[in-house]
Amino acid sequence: MRILLINPNTSVAMTERMVASASRSLAPDVELVALTAPHGMPYIASRAESVIAGAATLEMIATHQGGVDAVVIGAFGDPGLIAARELFDLPVTAMAEAAMLTACMLAQRFSIVTFSPTLTAWYEDAVALSGLQGRCAGIRVPDVPFASINDVQSELESQLVELCLRSIETDKADAVILAGAPLTGFAAKVAARVPVPLIDPLDAAIGQATLLARLQTIPARAGRFARPPAKPGTGLTRALGAWIEHRPM
Structure with a gap:
């Protein structure tokens, strides 16, 4: 099982600390694929910064979702969590x-x-x-x-x-x-x-992501977390734009 661990902060040192800490309790068949936000703040500390980090989170998931079984958002205020659940078909958990x-x-x-x-x-x-x-x-x-x-x-x-x-x-x-x-x-x-x-919180988020991946539930096709209809966008990253427009990357 491969879990995409997204650090919405731009601190690589923070990402490395997360991976080292999570490795203590990781199930033996689980591999973490860790990413650090390419733009934003070294650490997120406000609602405004969370909005910026949420956009970066969606971009990273869109680009790297292939071949992973679940996503963990590694920030306590859960930037982008609800949007990610609405947009993507993978289980998504977050720290808070x-x-x-x-x-x-x-x-x-x-x-x-x-x-x-x-x-x-x-x-x-x-x-x-x-x-x-x-x-x-x-x-x-x-x-x-x-x-x-x-x-x-x-x-x-x-x-x-x-x-x-x-x-x-x-x-x-x-x-x-x-x-x-x-x-x-x-x-x-x-x-x-x-x-x-x-x-x-990181141990909790990874543990719950592992459980959700093992449950193998089908993605929502109706209700509040059904994927939105295709819509053209402007200025989006290639992967996120393609996913929102429902077209191959």
Whole structure:
């Protein structure tokens, strides 16, 4: 089985971290095909940046969908997720939705801990889109800045662990999601210090993508996720334009 892992951020180092982290729990018959966004931002932190990253995500799926069994969008706000499910015939998962659905299988209420306050509004939107506001105990972020996105785990380790504990004690969370692609792999590092399940969103998204691929369900031909009718476009990448127009590339 081949799973297309799309990093909508432009950071190659982040993509490499995702692959290294995911490889720890990858099923032996699963191969990751990892891609980094060719344009956009080093890391996505707002609604506007998410829209830009969503377009890049659709372009990458259109270009590289051949020969893969499922797609994982490797950003917590799930840029392009709903559009990708509408447009393509492959199962598509993403980090925020997958993490929250996993949390609901482990706990009654979950909290989200992330690394920057600029992410909060976007992540609130992700919770609302999932329809899980009633299960979310809150979103917590450190009150100190970080210097490097590549080193945010080590820079803010103690603050992030403290926020996990506060989520349990104050917000009454039964599980904690460590949100944001730069925190990939952090759950495994600090799990022994937090007395409730910690959820790594990338592991959740890859696990659910693997399951959906194994189920071999047929693509939607009716309803909200049926592929839209052919339509001409202007200025699109070759692969995305061809797919939208329903013509061979």
